[in-house]
Amino acid sequence: MNTPFGKILEKNIFKKVFSVVILLSSVVGAVMNSYAVWTLGVSTGGSCIIGIIYIVMGISALMQNQIMEKWRNKKLEMLMGIYSCFFIYDFMILLLWWIFSALFMVSGKAQAMGVFVLDILAVIIVALGYLHAKKIKYTVYSIPLGLRGNTCRIAMMSDIHLGVFVGEKHIQNIVDKVNRLEPDLVVICGDIIDVNNHILEDDEVLGRISSLFCKIKAKKGVFAVLGNHDPKADNKKFADFLRASNIQLLHNQAIQLEDFCLAGRTDASNNCRSSMESLAKELNSRLPVIVLDHNPSGIPEAVEFGADLVLSGHTHKGQFFPVTYFTKLANGKHYFYGHEQFGKTHAIISSGAGFFQLPVRIGTSNEIVDIHIS
Numbered sequence: 001m002n003t004p005f006g007k008i009l010e011k012n013i014f015k016k017v018f019s020v021v022i023l024l025s026s027v028v029g030a031v032m033n034s035y036a037v038w039t040l041g042v043s044t045g046g047s048c049i050i051g052i053i054y055i056v057m058g059i060s061a062l063m064q065n066q067i068m069e070k071w072r073n074k075k076l077e078m079l080m081g082i083y084s085c086f087f088i089y090d091f092m093i094l095l096l097w098w099i100f101s102a103l104f105m106v107s108g109k110a111q112a113m114g115v116f117v118l119d120i121l122a123v124i125i126v127a128l129g130y131l132h133a134k135k136i137k138y139t140v141y142s143i144p145l146g147l148r149g150n151t152c153r154i155a156m157m158s159d160i161h162l163g164v165f166v167g168e169k170h171i172q173n174i175v176d177k178v179n180r181l182e183p184d185l186v187v188i189c190g191d192i193i194d195v196n197n198h199i200l201e202d203d204e205v206l207g208r209i210s211s212l213f214c215k216i217k218a219k220k221g222v223f224a225v226l227g228n229h230d231p232k233a234d235n236k237k238f239a240d241f242l243r244a245s246n247i248q249l250l251h252n253q254a255i256q257l258e259d260f261c262l263a264g265r266t267d268a269s270n271n272c273r274s275s276m277e278s279l280a281k282e283l284n285s286r287l288p289v290i291v292l293d294h295n296p297s298g299i300p301e302a303v304e305f306g307a308d309l310v311l312s313g314h315t316h317k318g319q320f321f322p323v324t325y326f327t328k329l330a331n332g333k334h335y336f337y338g339h340e341q342f343g344k345t346h347a348i349i350s351s352g353a354g355f356f357q358l359p360v361r362i363g364t365s366n367e368i369v370d371i372h373i374s
Helices: 004-039 044-062 064-071 074-103 108-132 168-181 203-213 236-244 276-282 296-305 323-331
Strands: 136-143 152-157 185-189 222-225 253-257 260-265 289-293 309-312 338-342 345-349 366-373
Touching: 004 044, 004 074, 004 108, 044 074, 074 108, 136 168, 136 345, 152 168, 168 203, 168 366, 185 289, 185 309, 203 236, 222 260, 222 289, 253 276, 260 276, 276 296, 289 296, 296 309, 296 338, 296 345, 309 366
Parallel strands: 136 366, 152 185, 185 222, 260 289, 289 309, 309 345
Antiparallel strands: 152 366, 253 260, 338 345
């Protein structure tokens, strides 16, 4: 991450803050909803039950990883992801309502009814975010690279995060979207799967997903680099999966594709990451250079090297509000999302074609990036 705030988040402080927010959300929800039902005439015992349900759900959300390691139930993890997101929005909305009630002296049954209405609003927001996460849009850029009269259409994607939340239906949607573009080249800029889930243990599912990826049609092929959530390059199961999917991994490698060179760097979190200087030995200096680098933190080095185009992902554009704001603050506005130009170097940062941790997209979209280079 490219800012002082980003350096702080790299120290796992974000996870701690997220845990505190979930805990606060469950406590605030428990107190305000218990008080609301008590105000409307429900017994003290009934009010306490409402509060206990909120607290138990909050604790289970905090222990999501431990619970899923034991149970490995996809539907349960999906449910836990959804209500974790509900807690976040319920907390924000109820906190604003509490401040509003205090300022304008709203109390009694009016305040209690407001709590229930806002609970429903939080449910609606999360439900819409869940449905939106199943959709994929196109984002189009035209980039002049000096291909001497030739053109190339690149379908770019990143951050698929194949695993608990992203399965065969989503991959089929991705493949269909890509093929409609009739691209010359397809690139995947890291985080193809989540190494922390158990999808690599399911040969049957992997086989079906490989069959789907094999349906991608691109004259120049499909290339990928590793992200911070992918297994290591020497993971045999992952390597076999990529081969079966007709995806060529560029692990600190560069190749020439007719009118330009394509260089792939392994993720910045990997100790064996090559420098741009070392990759330059494999490049034809007379041709434009396109660099695939999962984390946009690598863009400045590519700019210094003189790359013509850098393609990155990683940020998810924050995935959902208000994380969108903090992600932009952490990465800096030039390394957050979209198209930027640094001298002769163009950079495109994608919001990703999938989603991670929580199965929602709120204020952002999954995308396939349609790049026309000339």
